[in-house]
Amino acid sequence: MSWRVGAGAAIKARPMLLLMTIFTIFLGCQGIQSVGRASAVMPMGSPEDVNYAGQLWSVLEKERFVGANEVKLNPFVGAAKPHGWILELAYRNITVVRHTGFVVVKKNYDGPKLSVDDVKADRKKYLSSITVMFQREKGYDEDNKNWFWVKYKPDGGLFTKEINRKDVPLAGRIIKGKTREDNLGCIYCHSSAGGGDYIFYPQIIIPATGTEKAKTE
Numbered sequence: 001m002s003w004r005v006g007a008g009a010a011i012k013a014r015p016m017l018l019l020m021t022i023f024t025i026f027l028g029c030q031g032i033q034s035v036g037r038a039s040a041v042m043p044m045g046s047p048e049d050v051n052y053a054g055q056l057w058s059v060l061e062k063e064r065f066v067g068a069n070e071v072k073l074n075p076f077v078g079a080a081k082p083h084g085w086i087l088e089l090a091y092r093n094i095t096v097v098r099h100t101g102f103v104v105v106k107k108n109y110d111g112p113k114l115s116v117d118d119v120k121a122d123r124k125k126y127l128s129s130i131t132v133m134f135q136r137e138k139g140y141d142e143d144n145k146n147w148f149w150v151k152y153k154p155d156g157g158l159f160t161k162e163i164n165r166k167d168v169p170l171a172g173r174i175i176k177g178k179t180r181e182d183n184l185g186c187i188y189c190h191s192s193a194g195g196g197d198y199i200f201y202p203q204i205i206i207p208a209t210g211t212e213k214a215k216t217e
């Protein structure tokens, strides 16, 4: 008897089950679609990227790379497009949200006939942007050595680039993709740096102490 009741209930439950299955599949497809869309069109400038850029900036302030208490660096003439005329460089390991990785901070100074002494006399006046590469955790962007790229304004705000009539913040995987326009981005240009680490200056050497190594020590 109990078997029959059970069977009846199962039969009655079936249309409901079918509906739920269809609904679950529908939800699943939506999920896949939005993930696909996010990674195809938004390899950079997503809310997560903007949030991460903010966290990175706070660490850069705390570690005195930038901000009111910044350590004064040695300006030199860079004169290479697209970066500044006079430059300053600082690099070492830092920890952002429990991940320790290598950061390269480049300050770009611009102005008419700008000299190293002008910059030394008034850094604030000539600082035009701060371009940063930070090596994130494994899996962030395995194709490109997991670099997080960002172009900050002097106050820590983000530069934007107009893509499809939308201003996209310059933070994240800039610009991961295969179209011609993507080739103007940090990743494409830095991939020609040699040595496979995306870094142009030969004196900048990434120490072998990332989070992965630190964990096993």
Ligand code: HEC
Pocket: 078, 079, 080, 081, 082, 083, 084, 087, 104, 105, 106, 131, 132, 133, 149, 150, 151, 170, 174, 184, 185, 186, 187, 189, 190, 193, 198, 199, 200, 201, 204
């Ligand atoms: C058209 C090529 C090109 C593009 C695009 C480009 N860079 Fe660079 N970058 C260079 C060159 C060349 C150097 C070395 C000379 C210099 O500093 O100007 C450099 C140096 C740097 C450095 C110092 C570390 C190193 O590679 O030696 C950082 C940090 C940096 N760029 C960040 C960025 C970021 C962030 C972006 C994107 C917002 C970007 N770059 C876009 C060419 C490029």
